[in-house]
Amino acid sequence: MAKKIDISTKVQQGEPVGVIAAQSIGEPGTQMILKTFHFAGIAATITTSGLPRIVELLDAKKIPTTPFSSIYLMDEAKKDFVKADQIAKKINEVRVNDISRRILENFSNGKIRIVLDKQALEAVDLTPSQVAARISKAYELDAAATPEGNVEISTHTKVLKDIRSISVKLMHALVSGVAGAGKAVVTQSKTTGEFYIESAGSNIELMLPIDGIDKAKIYTNDVFEMYKVLGIEAARNVLAKELKETFDGQGININERHVLLVADAMTSRGHIESIGRHGLVGSKESVFARAAFEETVKHLINAAAFGETDFMRGVTENILVGKQIPLGTGVVKLAVKKQDVEKKSKK
């Protein structure tokens, strides 16, 4: 048996971890595309996420293209579909549009009638009177259920324009659920068999107070919302998790350290910054680093006008002037200089 060779697993001082992370994340970007080309024609390997999602996350886009949240449930509800479904109904976003066939305006008596879709109404567990109550409460309108199961709103005005504007507003009026939550459905976990709720939108601020949900486990893929509601640490975790999962979904294995570094970089100042000229690169200390990236002239002009100084501490600046970069083996310096030794020996 050969003697065990000691291989250090620790990062060494000066390791340019930023560049390595950037390359590790950027390089598979091209791979993602090239690989799907090789497998052209097989349905299972083609996905719609991938690069666009990565770009969206790193751009720190305010609203994700496909918002999504998972709401986990407390003890009882997670084992009982009926209870879970009740909570889901509280979250499920229902607007007048979703449950009505048409909206009729009667301009002569100033009344608006919402002709309800009975089936749709049943599906979301609502009655016409509930709809009417909700509308009258939220919009301060005079709404009432009619005997034939519709809702009628008295506008108390005969001005055409007002009636129309009310009816337009009514179309999108929230009848039940959480605004922005989208369609919420009870799902069963494949691993634990427990029920939880998935919703095609997210508004965790309003979801959190709902009884029966596990507040500690609520999750949304909307990084900004996470930041707003649960703070920057939560946002950082979501960012890292979303990035990692997007790569995993493409069958690309990236060490989580790289993803974490990106997430940390984007959140280290206490708010979310994008990777780009309006975010991290744009707020760099060095004039040259900014000028060499984008908007060259703008940065140089501002530097001149305000009398900025470039201290040559970063990578780009030093490459520009032909100096050694302060990374890797470049961070190592001599503690004693040759001249000093010579001086001493002379003495």
Place this chain on the structure above:
Amino acid sequence: MQAEIINNIKFGIFSPEQIKKLSVAKLTVPDTYNEDGYPIDGGLLDQRLGVIDPGLVCKTCGGRNKNCPGHFGHIELVRPAIHSEFGKIINMLLQATCQKCHRILLNNDQIASFKSEIDAELTTESGAKENSADSHSEAALLKKVKSIKKCPHCEAVQEKLKYSMPTYFYMGERRLKPDEIRDMLMKISDSDLLLLGIDPRTSRPEGLILDTLLVPPVGVRPSITLETGERSEDDLTHKLVDIMRINQRLEQNINAGAPQIIIDDLWELLQYHVTTYFNNETSGIPPARHRSGRALKTIAQRLKGKEGRFRYNLSGKRVNYSARTVISVDPFIDIDEVGIPRSIAEKMTVPFYVTEWNFEAAKALLERTEYPVVVNVIMPDGKRKRILETNKEDLVKELKAGYILERQLQDGDITLFNRQPSLHRISIMAHRARIMGGKTFRINYCSTTPYNADFDGDEMNLHIPQTLEAQAEARYLMLVAEQIFSPKNGDAVITNGEDGVVGFHLLTQDDALLTKDEVAYLLGIAGVREMPKEAKGGMYRGKDVFSLLLPKGLNYELTTKKEHFVIKNGQLIEGTVTKAIFGQGNTMFVKIVSDFGFEALRKFLSNASRVADACATFYGVSIGVKDYLTSEEVTRQKEKLIADTDTKVHDLIISYKNGKLEPLLGYTLRQSLERMITAELDMARESAGNMLASHTDKKNSAMLMSISGKGNIVQFAQMSMFLGQQAPMSGGRIKRGYYTKRVVPHVEPKSILPRARGFVTSNFSAGLTPVEMMMHAIGARSSVIHKGLLTPKSGYLQRRLANAMQDYCVYSDGSVRDVSNNIIQTVYGGDGVEPTRVRFAKTELGEGD
């Protein structure tokens, strides 16, 4: 001359006095050359500004073309012009200050609070003002100031100021002339400028109104002599000629007492030329054009963008000591070697630093007459002499410590090898040189993965590090052996793939037996001078041959669903080599490195690649149509499978139409149906693969490739069974059309049957029907289009990422910080473990931790 090391660079605005001090010549003649072809004195190519003709001498410094960097000149404008690029800044200053007393439009309290903010900034660690763009709070200030109608200091009522891009300023209705603006700017006090974030020592804003224009040296704007002998001037020179002409005309008109309108018009024209001289893409004004109609490339255009000075010449530089040619394979060289053509090796040089200790060796080297010879000698004063027959003897005599000999490249020299696009750090690795014939670079195919290289015409670059420091860094940090594990995820990326796996797969079969000659042949290739122990009948087991390549005493075991692979004490006991053992992300390499070190792995891989290749050739892996023809039994089963699938889908559709289909959670009925159909079709393809695998002989070449890991069963099934569902990049089954909702007119309108929506039941060996071919083409085209759309996106993403994070590095306390000393992570990755070594960390902590 020792160049100074730049410590920091301060930006600022030149005052007219500074310009005059810097300038060596006042230029007055709006022309370049006289009739004799000599530069005109006081013209734009005045010899005091430096020279470009090799024959002439600079009148300022006496230097020639090569050692005179050029000197600045200046033009005096009779009427001042605004530096248009600074329009926004000038506007900010005018808005923020009183029109009468020129104090900042803030009362004393506000000033005090503002000052404390700035003081806080000043006392930051660096001791200097933080430069980051967001520290300019002038935008906030401007907002505050806009609503102020009355100066808090002199109580003067502020008139409305309007700024219109790029150089027009109005006070009320009246247009402000540049000289008026200059007067206003001049009266702003230094302390007020500080409040606005401006450093008054270097950036007094009145310098933005130009009455003296700095003219760059001729070296910056060289004129070109065409073949016809005609001179062609640089765009900047053209622009400067324009400025001077107008300036002259303006002067003449003023002196002649011309009416104000004419003077104003000319002044306006002068402003236009100055504006376009700085930036010919200024919005709101037409670009100045060359006679041919091409827009001129002026200062801003020279700096901007991918082909601009910054990104083209400063961030990336051209280098010497480099070579480029086509690459090709050579499985016989080691993984960390590169085959270099003799013709290239003879031209490239490596420095040999002469000291008193290697003096004899240096002398012997210098005296050589055959390759490798010394090409140049560099004297201690930096002069370089080419060695010729005539001066060689003298140089040998002259040689002493401190000289540098530049000798031709030879075996074992350290080189850097690179293939573009350089997407990650392992796109450049150090290889040891191996000089050989031919005209291409040769690399071992194991090392192609990190470069993403193949041999269909790819070209690669080779660099020779010139200093001992660089060579040492390359040798100890960049050598291929060090890069076997990827920084991306710690997987082994340099491995024996494709044919190599197939070769070993055949060699390590349980029944593989070889004769003594065969064994000697295979092991001889690897340089192993040892025979394995004999098995029955004077034959040798293939597994024993493979074992001899392994490091002595290796213990390794891998058990997965599919395989069981055991190496005990350097002997392969059980199992055959497949992609799982040898391919990317395998664990055997980790074991080898942690027990024997990188050198052992490098040796093993180099040897293994040679033997594996020989094995593949020795056994012969060839493919014919026959390998892809299936037995009648399989064909029958396949047809039954397709028929079954058709029935199942049909049943699904029927139950959907009857309303009996149970919807999936979270899906509508229609979506559920689609998902169920897709699942059914996917299952069909999968079972086709399994069917094929279980019915095909293991000795079938196509099957062999799928098992060992060159390709997979899917590709085999596509050729022998059927293609399965085709899909566009947008996901789901192929969809098309508005009303009829059919992909091709050969199917029923609105049909959702498998075949109508891209399910292909033919295979590549039998051929596709026209409709199937169409479906296949839709999928293929869609992916090509996607590839084209996403490639630039991903490139830009990587550029942004690299630019955002390039300054981060690990400090001595294990934290990650940027250059301004902001902490990004307190401990790298949360645990300080290096990504290439994660696999090793596991073994250290014990499995399962």
